[in-house]
Amino acid sequence: MSNWPFRFIHAGNFHLEQPIYGLAEVPDHLRETFLAAHFRAAQRVFDAALAEEVDFVVLSGDLVQSQRSSPRSLVFLVRQFERLAEREIAVYWAGGSVDPPRAWPAAMALPENVHTFPVGRAADFLHSRDEKPLARLVGRSREDQENIGSYQLRADVGGLFTIAIVSGSADESELTGSSVDYWALGGRQNRSTLCTSPVVAHWPGSPQGRSPRETGPHGATLVQVDESRRVRSSLLPTDEVRWHHERIEVDASTHGEQIERMLRERIEAIRDGTRDVDRLIRWTIAGDGPLMAQLRHGTLAADLLDWLHVEYGTEPPVLWTISLETEAAAALPHDWYEQESILGDYLRTIREHQTDEELPLSLEAYLSERHLAGTLAGAVELSGAVTRQRVLRQAALLGVDLLSGDNGMNDSGADAPKGVAS
Ligand SMILES: [Mn+2]
Structure with a gap:
């Protein structure tokens, strides 16, 4: 069946109730960034929806835990939805583990462009542009730890391109067996793709990595569907600050000046990589030899840390070293x-x-x-x-x-x- 081309943004796991965490100490000049980064990243998802002129936005859950969050988070979300409403961009939102529809306060009405999915049963929406049907959106808000395979979401009976929005874990075999075209999955902080053919199943991750384990770029996924139903997806980075875990290998011949040069080369490669975004870097030095002993109890590790902070940690783009640890070779x-x-x-x-x-x-x-x-x-x-x-x-x-x-x-x-x- 031929298809009208369309595009949408798939995002989720905003977790507006949870700022960046996982560091023992935050330097003064990064405090504000740490508190605001997850909001700024979430806002960029909506900025991107407007800039890319998408047909609709698919949100696969865990946007905000309203009981643990200030009203500011809820007002923020409503304001973002309204920005899309002004441009007639619809939102399809299936709740994850922290945001079932019943958790949203009844006193705060969602704009009419926002469509939510119930818990305990599937619901579906037909999305049209100028009266022409573009896609079928099926989904369910999450219950406990259920596997998505048990949801039995059905594709459009007329063969229209179908997007399923659900949160949880999934087996590739269960999803490829259905006739859904794109599984918009939620519930994971890091971005990953389960399969791309014959169906696409994808977790976009969170727009902002929030802990040292959430390394690498974070953002939303722009999905473009062409006339022959081919799916092309790309990352739209939205993160305000990016986590890195860098590993450096040394051996018995490595000396103090060399380790400094290795750190310098690696950190400058990170800096010269992509767009301006602040970085938080965790270093692991691995291997053996006298340098490892010096790092473990001499002043070398502290000296390197001070040098990295002064040299790279203050001027934008900030490359802030959060730790420098050693690891045993074997x-x-x-x-x-x-x-x-x-x-x-x-x-x-x-x-x-x-x-x-x-x-x-x-x-x-x-x-x-x-x-x-x-x-x-x-x-x-x-x-x-x-x-x-x-x-x-x-x-x-x-x-x-x-x-x-x-x-x-x-x-x-x-x-x-x-x-x-x-
Ligand atoms: Mn989550």
Whole structure:
């Protein structure tokens, strides 16, 4: 069946109730950006809808959790919808896990161009331009953790291009088996595409990455459907600030000046990449050798951090280093664990805590009152197996560096350390 070409924007996961999080400290000059970035990014989604003159906007949920949000967020959304209404651009919004239609306050009427989907059953809308049907939009607002495959959303019976709007997890086999043309999926912070042929199934992610894990560009997806129903989609970046996780490998021959040059080259490549957008960079230095020992307990890591902040962190576009961490190259040699030495005892104790997750770490005794009351409160329990294992691995390395006879600072790391006899 032939088709009228049309275009729409697919976006979601604004989470207006949740500003950027996940950093222990925010420098003064970035405070305002951190508080406003997710609003600015969401606004750019609507700016793009107007600039691209799309036929409609598809929102796949998690726009705002109204109970946890100030009225400002709700007023903001209504204002954006009104901007589209002025240009007769329709909005199709299926709720995700935080924004079922019943959560929206009844006192705040949504403009008439906004169409929402119910919970518990599918609904559908026919979208027309100048009386010509363009597309069928089917959808359901999310319930708990249901798999989308169970929703059984049906495509248009007359063969019109059909867009399904739903939030949750999905299996490719379940979606390609239906006759829906484009699955507008929601519920994920990061952008990803499940499949592109014969049907498209896509999560646009959030317009703004909000935590260090949400790396890479964030935005909305512009979808263009041509006469032969071919789908072409592209990212419209909307993020105000972008997260990076950069990994740098060093070896036994890497020295201090080289690491500085490696950081410089990498950060300048990021800066010279795309449009002006502030960056938040987490560095992981991996490998072995004396430089790693210096980074772990000398002043080198702090010196590099200061240098990166001064050199790249203040003038726009800001490239702000949020952390510089080291990572062990591989597991420690087996015979180190067998040594009759303080180091051997220490490593065996660490290993017990690594294998038995129930063994408490009891770190409270080692922290000052100031830390317990401040940013580390709650963190001392090291909730989460991943954090626990990371801390234990770092503790093992610290032990190797400090308890090896030569203090680890001059050791290539390749030979068995000269343990202090116990
Ligand atoms: Mn979400």
